[in-house]
Amino acid sequence: MKGTSSYMYIDLIGNIYIQEEIIYYDKLLTFTCKNDIGNLFVASCIELDEREQWLFLPVSEARLLQILRGSITAYEAFRNAEMGFLWKVALKANNYTTGAAEQVLCMDLEDDDLPDKEIVFDIYGEETFSIKNKDRSRIIEQSVTERREFLDISLELQESHTHEIEASFLGKVLEGTQNIVNIIAHKKGINAKIPKKIKEENKLIYTGDYAASFGIRLKSHSLANILNESDLQENLRIFMNLLEAKSDAKKITEILNGLNPAVIHYYKNFLSMLKKENVSVKTYCAFPNEEYRTLNLSLDEVNQCLKVLESDIKEITKEDIFLGKLVAIDTTTSSFKFISDDEEAISGVIDKSVNTDEYRLPKEAKVKLKIRTKLNDFTGKERIEYELLELQYQ
Known part of the structure; x- marks a missing residue:
């Protein structure tokens, strides 16, 4: 259905052109789209009958990326619309050319009309309603071609939908990420003094950004061996394991027990930095052996993890x-x-x-x-x- 032809026509909104299909069950139920003048929407069918009922959520490009990367739930997106309102649209089930729209305030919507509170539209990962992910295939293909490890970090600024970020904070994120990888690599170490050889083997290079609220791409400085493996891969896995453990004190302790004691200090500093700036983070990791991982750490999860590190894991x-x-x-x-x-x-x-x-x-x-x-x-x-x-x- 995706293409240049109009999928719907709705008065007050105009022609509707599909961008991404999100939920398809016998027919298309949820999708992203734009109208003739380029306004973006997330459309969701809330009633299937002879006369269908739809909600059209107006979104900015940055907000849309947050929704599609699963940084906020679908419920939050519709309940807390950027503009404070949505369009409620009535359409004949067999004729999408005569839609009638009316503007409704978020506060006037019933929960029954909104997506379930647990649903996320994560089209870049492996959630329930994911679609074929071109971005995932692309990052794996690039990693294999270059024989380098890729680490993408998406920074989601709370209550902000901009592609801009303070240079000082960006520098801290880059330095904090490299420090954690280095200290994880120095497994036999007992403090934060890292040998030059380990730093060189685990050096990450900033190579640019990518589509996200603010996305940065890091690549390994060195190439993987002929088996497409490297020590850096294991260290990045451990970093991802720490993030994935979230506030599970048992899992965190199991991971930390085999590492340099200074890891907990650097990891806590990294999370504290995110908390201070009200930033959630999503990471994507790809290796030349076609291994791929992604995970999301919301701001609430950052706060919970810090509480565990400060209360349950004191020693x-x-x-x-x-x-x-x-x-x-x-x-x-x-x-x-x-x-x-x-x-x-x-x-x-x-x-x-x-x-x-x-x-x-x-x-x-x-x-x-x-x-x-x-x-x-x-x-x-x-x-x-x-x-x-x-x-x-x-």
Whole structure:
């Protein structure tokens, strides 16, 4: 049905030309369209009879993108129309050339006339009412052709339908995303000091924007190997897993347990930045092996996730083995200082089970540490503590 010919004619609105089909069940029930002068609408059939009843929602281009990307529910879109009104249209079921329209205020609409509150029109993902997604095919095809990982980030500004964004905030989003990927990649690390090699392997390049309220596209700096795989892919998967976990404290803890303790700090900073600017986020990830993922994190979900991180996940404890040099032991305070082979300085307390009676320093050693990340309730800052559990001189 999509094309240059008119699908409907409605008085007060004009000729209607279909843009995107959203719901089709025996016949077209929901679609996006425009009229002769380019005004955009989302049309939804609310009564099927000899004389059909339709709602036509006037939308801006930016608002339409929010609706089609599932950033807001269909119910919210119709209930809170940008212009405060919709068109209620009556049409003969067998004749779409003589539609009659009347203007109705959002507040006068009954809930029975609106889409269910859970429905989203996500034509770019895999929701119930998705259509064949050319954008998804395109990003996968480009990733395969270039042998590079793609990460698209759509920033949805609350109560704003613009394609513009503050440069300072955009810079923070780009820096925050790269920092999280880097710190995830440094899995054996114990703090935020990232080796140059890891930074280089996980470098993301900003290559432009794409259609969204404000969409940015990042690509890997390096090419995937001949199997179309790379270490960056696994790190991006973990980043997506964190976002996907949302406010599930158990899932978040399981993910964080295998990572650098500093990940929670950078992830919390990233979410806090979104909360401060009232921004929800949607991400799209494509790899050269044709793997594709997408997810949406609403502003409410951002807030809930932050609450969990600040209340339920105040401490994360893990044990790991490190090689390096033990450079100091203070038996009076039961404390130690250790320099790992990655040149990371670690200091903390010594467990009572560790024998420190005989030693010469500095000395080659292998140590087992307990790493504890704590959240200060008053300052809101994280503190990382180390405890020496085992000591073996080399």
